[in-house]
Amino acid sequence: MPIDTLSAGVAEWFSAALPDHGIYALIFFAFIAGLARGFSGFGAALIFIPLGGAIVGPKLISPVLLLIDGLATLGMIPPAWRSADRREVFAMAIGAALGVPAGTVALALMDTLTLRWIITAVAISLLALLVSGWRHQGEPRAPLSAGIGLIAGLFSGAAQLGGPPVVAYWLGGKSGFTRVRANVILYFSISTSFSAISYYAGGLFVQAVFALTLVILPGYALGLYGGSKLFGLAKESTFRLICYLLIAAAAIIGMPALDGILR
Numbered sequence: 001m002p003i004d005t006l007s008a009g010v011a012e013w014f015s016a017a018l019p020d021h022g023i024y025a026l027i028f029f030a031f032i033a034g035l036a037r038g039f040s041g042f043g044a045a046l047i048f049i050p051l052g053g054a055i056v057g058p059k060l061i062s063p064v065l066l067l068i069d070g071l072a073t074l075g076m077i078p079p080a081w082r083s084a085d086r087r088e089v090f091a092m093a094i095g096a097a098l099g100v101p102a103g104t105v106a107l108a109l110m111d112t113l114t115l116r117w118i119i120t121a122v123a124i125s126l127l128a129l130l131v132s133g134w135r136h137q138g139e140p141r142a143p144l145s146a147g148i149g150l151i152a153g154l155f156s157g158a159a160q161l162g163g164p165p166v167v168a169y170w171l172g173g174k175s176g177f178t179r180v181r182a183n184v185i186l187y188f189s190i191s192t193s194f195s196a197i198s199y200y201a202g203g204l205f206v207q208a209v210f211a212l213t214l215v216i217l218p219g220y221a222l223g224l225y226g227g228s229k230l231f232g233l234a235k236e237s238t239f240r241l242i243c244y245l246l247i248a249a250a251a252i253i254g255m256p257a258l259d260g261i262l263r
Helices: 003-018 023-040 044-056 060-073 074-083 086-109 111-132 142-159 165-171 175-203 207-231 236-253 256-262
Strands: none
Touching: 003 044, 023 044, 023 207, 023 236, 044 060, 044 074, 044 111, 044 165, 060 074, 060 086, 060 111, 060 142, 060 175, 060 207, 074 207, 086 175, 111 142, 111 165, 142 165, 142 236, 165 175
16 A cells, blocks of 8 residues: 555544544643653543543543553553552452443443533542541551452543542551552552453444544653653652642533533
8 A cells, every 4th residue: 555545544534533622632631641640640530531521521531541541651560560569459459340340331321411520529529538638547458458449440440530549548558658659550550451441341442532542642651751750859748739739620620511611
């Protein structure tokens, strides 16, 4: 096949698969989400899902985030494996293995508008939990870890929003922020595989998902790299505050009632 014919075919495929608006906004949101993810190990979904869902809907934006995050974070897994409490991570992953399929069913079958309102409510509620400073008491136990993983799996399957329950739980223990970050990164490397299988079975990997992934991935990867560098330079409290403000803005702007702002 001639190169010009192939190029024309690729261009035609992109034109047909990509949404007709909001691409540059999605790239920018992905960059900001990558910054939060690279620094803290979580937060990408709380930023990207409400904002991106307001543009293309949750049934497209959730599998897009799954793919760009899974691809861009591969390099973060080896150091996380060395630093994480693997026993705790695997206990939580067992719960996620049950929760993710149930959340995926909700994503595939629920009304889009209803799901977006639920996502917004969950994002605001979990943000309030994180900002409140609430922490569980005592040592982490396998049954409790698995239960948190089940809840996180439900949120991950429905909207890739599994981070806050996991982070709030682990921050309540005696582990330092570095260990918590490693735990979160390793946990999501496992739960992502569960989500990928469930999303495939649910028929959520449509052409538009792959087209958006190719376009958005570089911006997300750049943000991820920048966030990882900031982890070693910035104060934890300062960057946490920035992430909380971004998450709050994302949850508010992502409300279906405010769609006109992003269109």
